[in-house]
Amino acid sequence: MKTFEELGVAPKIVEAIQEMGFEQPMPVQAEVIPQLLANTQDIIALAQTGTGKTAAFGIPIIQKTDVKLRAPQTLILCPTRELCLQIAGDLTDFSKYVDDIKILPVYGGSSIESQIRTLKRGVQIIVATPGRLIDLINRKVVSLDNVHTVVLDEADEMLNMGFTESIDEILSRVPETRSMLLFSATMPKEISRITKKYMGKPVEVTIGRKNEGAQNVKHQYFLVHAKDKYLALKRIVDYYPNVYGIVFCRTRKETQEIADKLMQDGYDADSLHGDLSQAQRDYVMNKFRQRNLQILVATDVAARGLDVDDVTHVINYGLPDDFEIYTHRSGRTGRAGKTGTSISIIHIKEKGKIAQIEKLINKKFEKREVPKGDVICEKQLFNFVDKIEKVKVNEEEIARLLPSIFRKLDWLDKEDIIKRMVSLEFNRLIEYYQAAQEIEEPSENRSRKDRNSGEKFERSGKFDRDKGGVRKAEKGYARIFINLGKTDGANPANLMGFVNDHVPGKVRIGRIDLMQNFSFFEVPEGDARAVVKSFKGLYVDERKLVVEIAQDTPQNGDRKKKEDTPFWKKEDGGFGKKKGGKKKF
Ligand code: AMP
Numbered sequence: 001m002k003t004f005e006e007l008g009v010a011p012k013i014v015e016a017i018q019e020m021g022f023e024q025p026m027p028v029q030a031e032v033i034p035q036l037l038a039n040t041q042d043i044i045a046l047a048q049t050g051t052g053k054t055a056a057f058g059i060p061i062i063q064k065t066d067v068k069l070r071a072p073q074t075l076i077l078c079p080t081r082e083l084c085l086q087i088a089g090d091l092t093d094f095s096k097y098v099d100d101i102k103i104l105p106v107y108g109g110s111s112i113e114s115q116i117r118t119l120k121r122g123v124q125i126i127v128a129t130p131g132r133l134i135d136l137i138n139r140k141v142v143s144l145d146n147v148h149t150v151v152l153d154e155a156d157e158m159l160n161m162g163f164t165e166s167i168d169e170i171l172s173r174v175p176e177t178r179s180m181l182l183f184s185a186t187m188p189k190e191i192s193r194i195t196k197k198y199m200g201k202p203v204e205v206t207i208g209r210k211n212e213g214a215q216n217v218k219h220q221y222f223l224v225h226a227k228d229k230y231l232a233l234k235r236i237v238d239y240y241p242n243v244y245g246i247v248f249c250r251t252r253k254e255t256q257e258i259a260d261k262l263m264q265d266g267y268d269a270d271s272l273h274g275d276l277s278q279a280q281r282d283y284v285m286n287k288f289r290q291r292n293l294q295i296l297v298a299t300d301v302a303a304r305g306l307d308v309d310d311v312t313h314v315i316n317y318g319l320p321d322d323f324e325i326y327t328h329r330s331g332r333t334g335r336a337g338k339t340g341t342s343i344s345i346i347h348i349k350e351k352g353k354i355a356q357i358e359k360l361i362n363k364k365f366e367k368r369e370v371p372k373g374d375v376i377c378e379k380q381l382f383n384f385v386d387k388i389e390k391v392k393v394n395e396e397e398i399a400r401l402l403p404s405i406f407r408k409l410d411w412l413d414k415e416d417i418i419k420r421m422v423s424l425e426f427n428r429l430i431e432y433y434q435a436a437q438e439i440e441e442p443s444e445n446r447s448r449k450d451r452n453s454g455e456k457f458e459r460s461g462k463f464d465r466d467k468g469g470v471r472k473a474e475k476g477y478a479r480i481f482i483n484l485g486k487t488d489g490a491n492p493a494n495l496m497g498f499v500n501d502h503v504p505g506k507v508r509i510g511r512i513d514l515m516q517n518f519s520f521f522e523v524p525e526g527d528a529r530a531v532v533k534s535f536k537g538l539y540v541d542e543r544k545l546v547v548e549i550a551q552d553t554p555q556n557g558d559r560k561k562k563e564d565t566p567f568w569k570k571e572d573g574g575f576g577k578k579k580g581g582k583k584k585f
Pocket of ligand 1: 021022023024025026029048050051052053054055307309
């Protein structure tokens with residue numbers, strides 16, 4: 001591999017990039033830099049984000065800039081404001097030792113007046129989102145007559161975002177003699193149209209194999225019933241306590257819903273999509289960049305401007321219809337020499353897509369099973385123990401408190417203290433996973449009929465007690481469901497006592513059916529509503545009590561309990577603090 005100097009990069013720029021830690025050119029740089037410096041032909045570069053493409057076009061552009069001419073010479077178009085700022089920032093870094101070079105990011109949502117003022121002072125490189133640039137062209141404050149190089153970065157994404165007409169208009173205003181460079185992670189038809197129309201015999205540069213996913217990304221999939229997708233997501237996230245990941249959803253609505261659910265369930269998550277204001281998007285992105293957010297739930301378009309190198313996991317909450325989007329998504333991890341995992345949570349109907357994506361990325365997916373509760377608990381426990389080992393102890397700060405703490409814990413030996421510490425942190429987690437039914441993998445050989453009936457349950461979203469064999473209440477009685485069962489230590493006597501402790505006056509209790517995780521009891525029809533009402537807002541330990549009138553009940557065996565919010569994850573409902581109406585069963 002050649003050095004930057006051997007590629008023809010000027011010493012002033014080499015000095016700057018070496019300070020940035022660039023020792024060897026990356027493959028896309030080795031290919032593009034000499035061609036762009038020689039200015040021979042237009043270039044189409046098929047390269048994912050994270051391949052070093054900004055420097056591939058940025059370095060020669062800076063080198064080719066005539067600093068004495070104070071007019072736009074290079075135009076870089078990109079889809080989002082974030083990318084615009086990032087490119088302009090990178091170019092500024094590369095040109096640290098080049099005097100008198102002016103680079104201006106031009107994007108919507110910020111003061112156009114200040115952009116106009118800077119343009120009037122003379123700018124050589126414009127990095128722009130198409131819409132704002134058109135606005136400036138229409139106001140006649142920018143002239144593209146001296147532009148000799150045009151870069152379209154993330155061209156596919158610009159087209160996805162509906163910038164086709166704006167790009168056409170901008171390109172029609174730059175001199176025909178300009179050279180053009182187009183970067184795209186995918187090559188949809190519309191890109192071919194642009195290249196045919198605006199580029200003369202372009203050289204095609206493909207970094208890695210065409211459409212191949214990043215080398216150091218592992219691809220895994222989890223096959224679940226559609227109804228279990230969210231529960232599987234939670235388990236996967238729980239299995240990786242140090243996850244720093246992006247969950248990709250298909251629509252804005254789904255993105256918001258999943259983020260909301262995760263937040264409600266106490267995860268460190270937030271959403272990023274086009275229905276948010278620019279200020280909201282900035283806020284979320286900054287939080288994620290600074291690692292003040294563990295899980296970002298995003299749409300493909302909104303995540304475009306986000307440049308984070310150390311994402312550990314990309315999670316596909318379902319697979320995209322356009323498989324090339326998959327390569328985009330998975331390219332968000334395994335960057336800058338790190339390894340990453342691209343996880344897909346899919347249902348049976350999506351299974352066929354896996355083989356197609358495998359062909360496209362030329363890599364095999366590993367089929368994984370949704371982690372079982374005990375495995376997750378073990379993983380979290382060891383992570384916690386590991387943190388105890390590695391925590392930085394601030395001796396000075398705690399010195400003052402230690403003597404009284406030692407005195408207080410004097411009666412416990414080391415083993416006891418460890419057990420208590422671990423229990424304090426994990427009792428909730430362990431209880432949650434003990435009570436939660438394992439996620440069942442759909443059988444891949446089920447008949448269509450079976451599948452359809454399964455989906456009906458999935459859509460019902462109700463407790464599974466509505467399924468299977470049913471038992472009607474005795475005449476004159478109503479059946480009441482309660483989410484306490486044998487696991488909670490319920491037996492007919494203490495359940496009757498518990499009910500009567502909470503219902504004003506006495507109520508006659510008929511038949512009782514105890515299940516593992518919930519139960520049914522019968523009360524006279526006329527009392528049913530009052531009984532249900534008297535349990536409203538009650539918590540048993542930190543678990544919200546659910547008591548409701550049931551229509552019928554299963555006869556054969558226990559049914560799955562709906563997974564509740566894991567209280568161990570709740571910020572204020574978790575350890576110690578209790579919500580109003582706390583009761584002991
Ligand atoms: P990009 O594909 O332009 O977003 O670049 C991905 C990352 O690679 C950025 O963090 C760059 O700073 C970094 N990078 C680019 N070129 C090199 C290089 N030659 N050596 C080391 N890091 C690089």
